[in-house]
Amino acid sequence: xxxxxxxxxxFDRFPTGIGGDIVYNELIPWCEKQGVYLSxxxxxxxxxxxIKLPEYMKAKQTHTLFKIEHIQRAFSLIPQYLKRTSxxxxxxxxxxxxIEGRQKEPIFAGDFIAAMLMSGFxxxxxxxxxxxxxxxxxxxxx
Numbered sequence: 001x002x003x004x005x006x007x008x009x010x011f012d013r014f015p016t017g018i019g020g021d022i023v024y025n026e027l028i029p030w031c032e033k034q035g036v037y038l039s040x041x042x043x044x045x046x047x048x049x050x051i052k053l054p055e056y057m058k059a060k061q062t063h064t065l066f067k068i069e070h071i072q073r074a075f076s077l078i079p080q081y082l083k084r085t086s087x088x089x090x091x092x093x094x095x096x097x098x099i100e101g102r103q104k105e106p107i108f109a110g111d112f113i114a115a116m117l118m119s120g121f122x123x124x125x126x127x128x129x130x131x132x133x134x135x136x137x138x139x140x141x142x
Contacts, residue, residue, distance in 0.1 A: 005120075088137050
């Protein structure tokens, strides 16, 4: 399954409150309709999930799935290091580590996935027919 969210121009420049509204009121419900349960750690629909669904739901209610400023930081780095390709074939973990290596700062997998989706990249969230914590994007390193 390949998914695409809408491009959010200048997400990294929004006040964190507005960024949080977009994440919790638009991105999260949209992801859930696609069967994706996204937090800062990645997609929790798969067998390699780091948190169980009840814990995810509680974190969603308390708006603690993400730190919005972390998504905004990842969002700001994407155009510097990645370009769009035609097929979602590059693993999110590989892309994230490439940026981390150049920036010398860690990025949570789910923050990176959220930033990529809001940057207009398409993602494939299954491998061998099963949901995974990471995904594959239509991106490549510049």
